[in-house]
Amino acid sequence: xxxxxxxxxxxxxxxxxxxxxxxxxxxxxxxxxxxxxxxxxxxxxxxxxxxxxxxxxxxxxxxxxxxxxxxxxxxxxxxxxxxxxxxxxxxxxxxxxxxxxxxxxxxxxxxxxxxxxxxxxxxxxxxxxxxxxxxxxxxxxxxxxxxxx
Amino acid sequence: xxxxxxxxxxxxxxxxxxxxxxxxxxxxxxxxxxxxxxxxxxxxxxxxxxxxxxxxxxxxxxxxxxxxxxxxxxxxxxxxxxxxxxxxxxxxxxxxxxxxxxxxxxxxxxxxxxxxxxxxxxxxxxxxxxxxxxxxxxxxxxxxxxxxxxxxxxxxxxxxxxxxxxxxxxxxxxxxxxxxxxxxxxxxxxxxxxxxxxxxxxxxxxxxxxxxxxxxxxxxxxxxxxxxxxxxxxxxxxxxxxxxxxxxxxxxxxxxxxxxxxxxxxxxxxxxxxxxxxxxxxxxxxxxxxxxxxxxxxxxxxxxxxxxxxxxxxxxxxxxxxxxxxxxxxxxxxxxxxxx
Numbered sequence: 001x002x003x004x005x006x007x008x009x010x011x012x013x014x015x016x017x018x019x020x021x022x023x024x025x026x027x028x029x030x031x032x033x034x035x036x037x038x039x040x041x042x043x044x045x046x047x048x049x050x051x052x053x054x055x056x057x058x059x060x061x062x063x064x065x066x067x068x069x070x071x072x073x074x075x076x077x078x079x080x081x082x083x084x085x086x087x088x089x090x091x092x093x094x095x096x097x098x099x100x101x102x103x104x105x106x107x108x109x110x111x112x113x114x115x116x117x118x119x120x121x122x123x124x125x126x127x128x129x130x131x132x133x134x135x136x137x138x139x140x141x142x143x144x145x146x147x148x149x
Numbered sequence: 150x151x152x153x154x155x156x157x158x159x160x161x162x163x164x165x166x167x168x169x170x171x172x173x174x175x176x177x178x179x180x181x182x183x184x185x186x187x188x189x190x191x192x193x194x195x196x197x198x199x200x201x202x203x204x205x206x207x208x209x210x211x212x213x214x215x216x217x218x219x220x221x222x223x224x225x226x227x228x229x230x231x232x233x234x235x236x237x238x239x240x241x242x243x244x245x246x247x248x249x250x251x252x253x254x255x256x257x258x259x260x261x262x263x264x265x266x267x268x269x270x271x272x273x274x275x276x277x278x279x280x281x282x283x284x285x286x287x288x289x290x291x292x293x294x295x296x297x298x299x300x301x302x303x304x305x306x307x308x309x310x311x312x313x314x315x316x317x318x319x320x321x322x323x324x325x326x327x328x329x330x331x332x333x334x335x336x337x338x339x340x341x342x343x344x345x346x347x348x349x350x351x352x353x354x355x356x357x358x359x360x361x362x363x364x365x366x367x368x369x370x371x372x373x374x375x376x377x378x379x380x381x382x383x384x385x386x387x388x389x390x391x392x393x394x395x396x397x398x399x400x401x402x403x404x405x406x407x408x409x410x411x412x413x414x415x416x417x418x419x420x421x422x423x424x425x426x427x428x429x430x431x432x433x434x435x436x437x438x439x440x441x442x443x444x445x446x447x448x449x450x451x452x453x454x455x456x457x458x459x460x461x462x463x464x465x466x467x468x469x470x471x472x473x474x475x476x477x478x479x480x481x482x483x484x485x486x487x488x489x
Contacts, residue, residue, distance in 0.1 A: 089476035106366025115486040
């Protein structure tokens with residue numbers, strides 16, 4: 001099984017699959033803006049729209065890795081801009097601890113990425129998605145945490 | 150040389166006297182403490198209502214249970230058809246008192262109903278490690294002499310150095326008696342100490358963090374692969390009081406029930422996350438693990454993160470909110486992606 005995956009990784013046409021959790025009010029609109037502005041960004045991300053980054057249970061992120069996604073991207077409003085006043089601030093603390101814990105368990109840093117993007121930042125959104133895709137591509141497929149059976 | 154047997158006797162005597170006085174003066178209805186266990190190297194919780202029974206209380210180095218677990222749900226009694234909250238005195242080493250303080254912060258128990266009977270804990274033995282050394286033999290008797298523990302059984306006798314066979318967490322412990330603060334003055338009797346913050350440098354965790362990602366992953370797999378997910382760690386933890394734990398939920402089913410390593414790791418990760426800013430390092434979870442897994446590594450890591458990031462130590466004061474209950478505009482966010 002592992003041999004097959006490694007072979008696959010060595011192939012140059014391997015593309016990571018990244019699940020992106022975008023908050024409804026800023027990042028999702030930012031992604032939309034990137035779209036209507038015709039800014040190119042990699043098609044590796046699959047977007048899940050959530051009401052707020054505070055809606056994210058850390059379980060969503062861990063579970064995505066277990067389900068075999070190569071990378072996770074979480075994006076919300078900039079601190080202070082949250083539609084629900086403090087959702088992203090609460091989420092930021094949660095993400096900080098999750099990020100450290102994942103690293104402690106031996107998940108490569110960069111597998112899970114967090115960012116802020118507002119509704120007006122289509123360009124920034126595209127740049128950061130490009131960056132994420134690059135990072136995850138370098139890491140290769142998610143073999144560690146993926147459930148094998 | 151430290152004479153642990155002597156220390157234990159002193160602690161026991163003080164604890165019994167305080168408990169007896171409290172029951173005599175009717176300041177409490179019930180005392181929760183430790184009693185002699187049915188096996189060597191074990192203790193059992195005991196609930197005492199009568200001052201005659203106070204001699205049942207014991208203190209030895211196997212009192213690993215965190216008694217704060219028994220405070221939830223609130224202890225009530227049916228008096229003339231009405232449920233009345235009982236006043237509970239609870240024998241508390243430092244970590245038990247800290248979990249009580251944290252439960253008070255989380256509004257799970259009433260301050261008026263709790264009296265903390267402080268004792269100065271001298272360390273808990275790591276039962277699993279001793280059993281592992283002994284192997285398949287049955288332990289019939291244990292004895293303390295000086296700073297050694299002598300374990301006896303059928304045709305064998307082995308000596309263990311007490312300090313080496315203490316719980317990992319107890320070796321790092323700085324809060325051996327209940328931490329006292331102004332708001333808790335009326336609730337603590339017996340031993341107590343004033344604590345402002347912890348000096349713990351988390352050396353073991355810092356060492357572990359230096360490893361590469363693959364080494365960490367391999368180590369974690371090795372440590373946790375024996376886990377059968379019996380959830381004894383959850384049952385023993387005084388802060389795992391949710392009515393419906395995430396592991397029992399099946400709509401949605403958060404993770405599989407298999408013995409595959411990703412299913413095991415997902416449980417331990419999320420258990421760690423749920424204890425962020427709450428764990429008081431009592432070591433009850435590791436002590437009850439039937440597979441002898443040492444969970445202190447994960448718990449201490451979480452505590453280190455919380456201390457570094459939010460400068461918080463759980464269970465020290467009633468006024469400070471735990472970091473996951475609050476937020477600040479200027480929290481560190483160095484882990485977030487930036488454009489350059």
